[in-house]
Amino acid sequence: xxxxxxxxxxxxxxxxxxxxxxxxxxxxxxxxxxxxxxxxxxxxxxxxxxxxxxxxxxxxxxxxxxxxxxxxxxxxxxxxxxxxxxxxxxxxxxxxxxxxxxxxxxxxxxxxxxxxxxxxxxxxxxxxxxxxxxxxxxxxxxxxxxxxxxxxxxxxxxxxxxxxxxxxxxxxxxxxxxxxxxxxxxxxxxxxxxxxxxxxxxxxxxxxxxxxxxxxxxxxxxxxxxxxxxxxxxxxxxxxxxxxxxxxxxxxxxxxxxxxxxxxxxxxxxxxxxxxxxxxxxxxxxxxxxxxxxxxxxxxxxxxxxxxxxxxxxxxxxxxxxxxxxxxxxxxxxxxxxxxxxxxxxxxxxxxxxxxxxxxxxxxxxxxxxxxxxxxxxxxxxxxxxxxxxxxxxxxxxxxxxxxxxxxxxxxxxxxxxxxxxxxxxxxxxxxxxxxxxxxxxxxxxxxxxxxxxxxxxxxxxxxxxxxxxxxxxxxxxxxxxxxxxxxxxxxxxxxxxxxxxxxxxxxxxx
RNA sequence: GGCGCCGUAGCCAAACGGCUAAGGCAGCGGAUUGCAAAUCCGUUAUAUCCCGGUUCGAAUCCGGGCGGCGCCUCCA
Numbered sequence: 001x002x003x004x005x006x007x008x009x010x011x012x013x014x015x016x017x018x019x020x021x022x023x024x025x026x027x028x029x030x031x032x033x034x035x036x037x038x039x040x041x042x043x044x045x046x047x048x049x050x051x052x053x054x055x056x057x058x059x060x061x062x063x064x065x066x067x068x069x070x071x072x073x074x075x076x077x078x079x080x081x082x083x084x085x086x087x088x089x090x091x092x093x094x095x096x097x098x099x100x101x102x103x104x105x106x107x108x109x110x111x112x113x114x115x116x117x118x119x120x121x122x123x124x125x126x127x128x129x130x131x132x133x134x135x136x137x138x139x140x141x142x143x144x145x146x147x148x149x150x151x152x153x154x155x156x157x158x159x160x161x162x163x164x165x166x167x168x169x170x171x172x173x174x175x176x177x178x179x180x181x182x183x184x185x186x187x188x189x190x191x192x193x194x195x196x197x198x199x200x201x202x203x204x205x206x207x208x209x210x211x212x213x214x215x216x217x218x219x220x221x222x223x224x225x226x227x228x229x230x231x232x233x234x235x236x237x238x239x240x241x242x243x244x245x246x247x248x249x250x251x252x253x254x255x256x257x258x259x260x261x262x263x264x265x266x267x268x269x270x271x272x273x274x275x276x277x278x279x280x281x282x283x284x285x286x287x288x289x290x291x292x293x294x295x296x297x298x299x300x301x302x303x304x305x306x307x308x309x310x311x312x313x314x315x316x317x318x319x320x321x322x323x324x325x326x327x328x329x330x331x332x333x334x335x336x337x338x339x340x341x342x343x344x345x346x347x348x349x350x351x352x353x354x355x356x357x358x359x360x361x362x363x364x365x366x367x368x369x370x371x372x373x374x375x376x377x378x379x380x381x382x383x384x385x386x387x388x389x390x391x392x393x394x395x396x397x398x399x400x401x402x403x404x405x406x407x408x409x410x411x412x413x414x415x416x417x418x419x420x421x422x423x424x425x426x427x428x429x430x431x432x433x434x435x436x437x438x439x440x441x442x443x444x445x446x447x448x449x450x451x452x453x454x455x456x457x458x459x460x461x462x463x464x465x466x467x468x469x470x471x472x473x474x475x476x477x478x479x480x481x482x483x484x485x486x487x488x489x490x491x492x493x494x495x496x497x498x499x500x501x502x503x504x505x506x507x508x509x510x511x
Numbered sequence: 512g513g514c515g516c517c518g519u520a521g522c523c524a525a526a527c528g529g530c531u532a533a534g535g536c537a538g539c540g541g542a543u544u545g546c547a548a549a550u551c552c553g554u555u556a557u558a559u560c561c562c563g564g565u566u567c568g569a570a571u572c573c574g575g576g577c578g579g580c581g582c583c584u585c586c587a
Binding site for chain 1: 513514515516517522523524525526527533534535536537543544545546547548549550551552579580581582583585586587
């Protein structure tokens with residue numbers, strides 16, 4: 001049984017779907033006005049992992065991430081750069097897609113609807129709300145009347161009375177301060193569309209209600225987003241959708257913790273310099289990354305780190321927790337990841353099989369059936385079971401990764417104990433163990449393909465030839481007990497960033 | 512000020528009332544090695560920010576502090 005923490009009820013609930021075997025999942029995507037930074041990758045990676053795990057559990061998952069391509073910030077950016085808003089949106093959407101692709105998320109997303117492709121539907125939806133008397137026109141704009149909804153505040157767990165008591169919000173053309181715009185009237189020079197209320201553009205919240213309904217139906221299963229979107233965005237989505245349809249918009253509201261910026265974030269590519277000189281305290285003092293104007297572009301971060309390393313970092317703690325960003329932390333998890341890569345090589349050496357070509361079970365049921373009866377396999381099965389329990393419990397990827405390490409240790413120990421590197425032994429259990437490691441890895445979106453950097457260096461033919469020359473020279477020196485020469489070669493290579501390992505089957509090198 | 516989240520070893524982190532508080536990184540000792548590296552074994556929290564309470568039993572539940580963070584500002 002999979003249990004999911006629901007923001008609506010503030011408890012973990014048994015996961016149940018609207019339609020048997022099918023899951024509709026919607027994630028609030030980016031406003032495409034600047035290149036994405038690492039904070040933008042948190043939600044996609046987490047919900048991609050959730051999709052992978054649900055698929056593994058036999059669900060057919062329809063995963064939607066929206067693209068907000070019309071908004072104040074986009075207009076401002078377009079004006080500043082003196083180019084059309086659509087040009088800004090296209091450029092930044094392309095950047096976002098490349099980043100998602102690097103993180104292994106893009107292919108997992110079934111649709112990326114854009115707000116501007118749904119203007120007609122947005123107008124229809126808005127008119128529907130007016131017809132039902134949940135919205136009113138005022139001066140060319142249309143507002144949602146929150147006072148008409150008795151349960152407004154149920155997602156963010158606050159009440160209208162309480163908020164009004166604080167004197168928050170501003171009234172202007174609105175009936176109540178917390179009424180929000182469904183449709184905004186156009187100002188001169190702004191992109192606009194014709195509507196029954198004159199030229200204008202959609203408000204921020206309406207697109208998500210409209211597109212989620214278009215693609216996933218009036219009631220769907222999972223709505224995700226960052227914790228910062230709970231209020232007002234998700235509160236307002238629910239208000240719109242439920243007022244319009246008279247039924248629950250979504251059964252499970254899931255919110256991921258935000259990535260906290262440390263001062264370092266802005267340092268890559270020197271993007272922080274501008275913000276700092278402008279006295280942008282937010283980027284100076286940290287806070288959530290999504291707001292930090294100094295956060296470095298994710299594409300720059302990809303030059304420094306393997307995407308898998310970043311993914312591993314994001315999944316190493318529970319999704320509802322805030323994550324503190326730091327380069328040290330990413331380096332650190334990278335070292336843990338390297339231990340897996342070393343095992344994969346070790347595995348290939350012994351079995352002649354590339355770990356990445358192993359055909360592992362892609363469903364939980366198949367995995368259950370694949371259990372063998374040797375001592376190692378039993379141990380592996382126990383860890384697999386623990387892994388499943390961790391993931392069943394609100395997608396506890398942090399705990400799951402701990403179990404991945406346990407599994408790794410058991411497999412390495414088996415190789416050591418059976419001396420598989422020097423003598424022929426029973427490799428069947430090892431292959432089975434590696435298969436389970438791959439099965440688990442794939443549900444987390446890990447170990448999909450060999451780490452890129454290390455591969456490219458290793459595949460350089462000249463480098464390979466030079467390395468075998470040096471290794472041969474060193475082997476001759478060792479044979480002649482000339483350890484000084486042997487150590488010189490090893491130390492000098494170390495200075496070049498190349499590590500030599502004298503393994504049972506011969507010397508190996510790595511960067 | 513209002514609503515809410517969080518505080519576990521040097522650092523990161525799991526745990527959701529009950530066996531010895533996972534795991535990673537760093538450190539230390541050992542096996543192995545010509546020496547290393549890698550791998551494995553052992554070790555590093557009389558114990559979960561502090562103070563009370565509930566309970567046979569609390570890192571977990573309740574109350575009160577202290578500290579960190581988010582939202583409640585941008586005709587949203």
